[in-house]
Amino acid sequence: MNSLSRILAVAKKEWRLNLRFPLEFLATNAVSPLKTAILMLLLYRGLLVNGSQFGLLRKDNYQVFVLVGTTCHSLFLTAMSTFRFKMVSEKYWSTITATLVSPASILEVIAGFIIGSVGFNILMAAAILGGTAIFFHGTLQMYLISMGVLFLLCLMGFGIGILGTTMSLVFEGYAFFFDYLTQALIFVSCFYYPIETLPRFAHAFIRALPTYQATTLIQQYYLVGYHYHFFMSVGFVALNAVILLCLPALFLDYSIKKYGLVGY
């Protein structure tokens, strides 16, 4: 009960801080993903002609591929950057210490942030996926499973974001290194282009990435339905989500206590 109270307290505080400037919040979280989606839709519309195929993409299905991909990309990116941005702000506001000395565990704080800061983005993703499912005659089951995988992708983004938070809070001088790595990860995760666009020798590595697996799971599910190792892939994504969330959280907690916050 106390744990829930702490999670909700963090979530409520985040909502309040986000809605302090509601227009900015909406513009950042709603307009930016749409901008990417529109650009990609225009690009594929121009590239694909009747009868041509590019990986799974055809003239009649590229819309769902792009919408699912940009939804995954924007949610992953938001999850990855939100916690880091907020915690760095708290470092400079000097409020982070108050949260750290409170009885809230780092996992409770993170759960609160997920609800309070990424909740809106999850709702938006749910709306886009819902719209896509209706437009492409999807089923409720298809929609719910896709939302589940999307949520796992969000957790992975959050976990990787916690690593970035640790770099920014404790190992400031090496944070740039993390930025390059995450940019590379986003590049090879193939959110809105098929794996066939990248060199063949990299395919095995890319297929082992949980971010690629999660995105492709939803895209394939929408485009070709179940495949025989579908649930194995969901399990792989879920396992990675838990590992990627818990280990960085423990690392953050330990690093702050051991090395302290730097830069202020």
Place this chain on the structure above:
Amino acid sequence: MATTSSVDLAIKAEDLFFYYVTQERKKIAGLPFKRFVSHRHVALDHMSMNVRTGRITALMGKNGSGKTTFIKIATGARLPHSGSVQVFGQHPDKVKSRIGLCLGASLIYHRLTGRENLEYFGGLYGVKNLDDRIGELTDLLRLNDSIDTLVEAYSYGMKAKLALARAMIHSPDLLILDEPTLGIDYQLALELRTFVRKLKCTVLLTTHYMEEADALADDLILIDGGKILASGEKKLVLDKFGAKNVGDAFVKSLDEPREMRSAI
């Protein structure tokens, strides 16, 4: 204080050693420019001390003497490099809900109202009947008129009051006040001192205002360079230095040769 049983102790620190790694720009032989070199700055030098329950203990020392570092370790925000600290007989992490920390006028969100701040921290500490508790604290600290105003519009004194209310929202058994009256006007400082004097909990106070320590402290701990100069009941410490007041004792303790320094 050395003979006090551990049951009576709010804080028991043993042989605490802690250093910061700092960067200093230095001239290196053979190089035409200065470069940053890391070096260790010892903040707590094998320091042992006790804080008795139900007492107001003033922790006095010059800037950089290790007061705030000790507080960070006692609240579980940092880990010592060696030695141990126990709060109410346990590791600080296990009793976070019994500790209240006030670092001057900080640790509050300027983009939230006073009430929203108290609601957030009340939620983190799982405070029952939170609205009643907020009402009680705003009455006591005379914050009623501004409690629903954004903190960014508060004067420094009001922020200090809110920071104190925040630290006390969960009725802590141990209240740690780090320079609570720094930068606030004389009248408000008197008001806050009267408020602290009436508290029923254990208070650990750091301050540079000697009259504040004179007015409030039951026990004194004088530190310098991360080492204890003297500690014990205020009267005994004053007697030890033949001092009339805390300020006098503090100055004399700094003049005392290192080998003569000892706890009472």
